[in-house]
Amino acid sequence: MNILIVSQHYYPEQFRINDISFELAKRGHKVTVLTGLPNYPEGKIYDGYQNKQNRNQIVNGVHIIRTSLIGRGKSLLTFGINYAWFAIAGKQKAKTLHEDFDVIFSYQTSPVSMVWPAIEVKNRQNIPLVLYCLDQWPISITTGPFSKGTLAYSFFWRLSVDTYNKADRILITSKSFENYFNKELKLSTEKYGLDYWPQYAEDIYQNTVQNINGTYDVLYAGNIGPAADVEVIVKAAEYLKEHKNIHFHIVGDGVNRQNCEQMAINAGLDNITFYGSHKVDEMKQYYDLADAFLITMKDNEVVNYTLPAKMQSYMLAGKTIIGAINGETKRVIQDADCGYCGPSGDAHRLAENILKASEDEQDTYGRGKNARMYYHSHFDKEKLLDELEKIFQEEIDRKKIGK
Incomplete structure (x- = not known):
């Protein structure tokens, strides 16, 4: 398979998507990652990635394409700029990807808008988008300064539902997520799968x-x-x-x-x-x-x-x-x-x-x-990777027959 992974965070940042992508490449798949510039958790762009350095890399057989990004900093304002920047700049970068991919895998932490570049490729190439939800939106923002019932929460609720609706299949890291998607977001298990695919350890x-x-x-x-x-x-x-x-x-x-x-x-x-x-x-x-x-x-x-x-x-x-x-x-x-x-x-x-x-x-x-x-x-790693490959293939086949 020719797999495009979209994730705002990626190597050399320490996220498990690194290992997932490397393992998929080891299994013989062609893997491309569209990501931003590394700055987590310190909030500053890492040395070696400034001034347009390392915007295209090959690491462990994975092709990494990086869009511009402002570091997340330490304040709520800079967090917001960082989030919006990747969503918009990543979407523009996605328009320059001319390779024919078979499937898109979106590694969705916060914010949910990091999925937008993946949606852009999905729409342009008419290929399936498998969204891997690690942070539920908009409920995740209630850990910060926003609470339910506010105008901000209502805005992010609409944005989140619209984004999740663009996925062909949604994978969840916790069984408890299914209840939230069904009841709070009105996104049905029947339509989106909401398959439990837990994280594994390196x-x-x-x-x-x-x-x-x-x-x-x-x-x-x-x-x-x-x-x-x-x-x-x-x-x-x-x-x-x-x-x-x-x-x-x-x-x-x-x-x-x-x-x-x-x-x-x-x-x-x-x-x-x-x-x-x-x-x-x-x-x-x-x-x-x-x-x-x-x-x-x-x-x-x-x-x-x-x-x-x-x-x-x-x-x-x-x-x-x-x-x-x-x-x-x-x-x-x-x-x-x-x-x-x-x-x-x-x-x-x-x-x-x-x-x-x-x-x-x-x-x-x-x-x-x-x-x-x-x-x-x-949480056995090999079993979970086998399952992920199966999910990708199911979505590719479903897209081919127009379901």
Whole structure:
């Protein structure tokens, strides 16, 4: 197949679409990616991609075409400019693509308007568009300054429904998404499929080792943004500061990182270390260090629907998972019997669960084994890629017979 992937975020940014595209290329497909300029999460265009550098690249057999982009910065205004810029400039760039593709795969994070360049190619070439929804719109904007019932929300509701309606098939990362699409957006499963296609983890996470150093090391790896609620981890570290055998490790970056670091300084904590952002191929050292993984998110309708991508990485690594999180993630932790989970925002309960896990090494080993078993049963990479190829082919065949 000749596959066009449209994603605002792509290599060298650290998103799972990188691995998906590389694996599709390994399987013999011709893969082209239309994307923007890398700037996530810092908000500044990466070195080597400014002044029209690297607008066309070949990486691991994938042809990358980049449109111009303004960095997302740190403010709501610059976020908005960044989002609109890719939607408009990407659509213009799409008009210059003359290659005949078989199918388009849109990797839709936020905002939903990042799908517009894919719609442009779909309309021009009359080929199927498979939309992979990782962030539900417009409900995702309620994690920020907008709420339901506002004019802004109504505007984005219409924009979102119109965009999703342009897809031939929609894949969802969480089973809970189906209810939202059916009831809130009035988009039926019968018409759009709404197939559950969960994320998988990169292979690097399956070879982690068990760290034995006399310290119980707990790791949070991922974005440090408003929804992630890493602040609750800092508060838990403060509760446990007298337990010298427990140490917290925070790997990642985001708009709330500075606030979290300042909280730790103000509390005089020496049991927590911040490492900043690292590439996927650099993460093994931190996963090896960990005795348990932490996952936290704010209590929010949007967040509760989702299963953060780090869950699959944690589960494949095969260690205990300790959460302060509600919804889909809590359900998976309980179903897999792979850790402990308290309510979102409950630092005291999080501290209690970390302490409980640290006091039972055998229990920790068993729950880690359960995590890996659950991963292979539900998120196996090769099975999911086989399924994705099948979906692409089904849509290509359906388009050919005019259905």
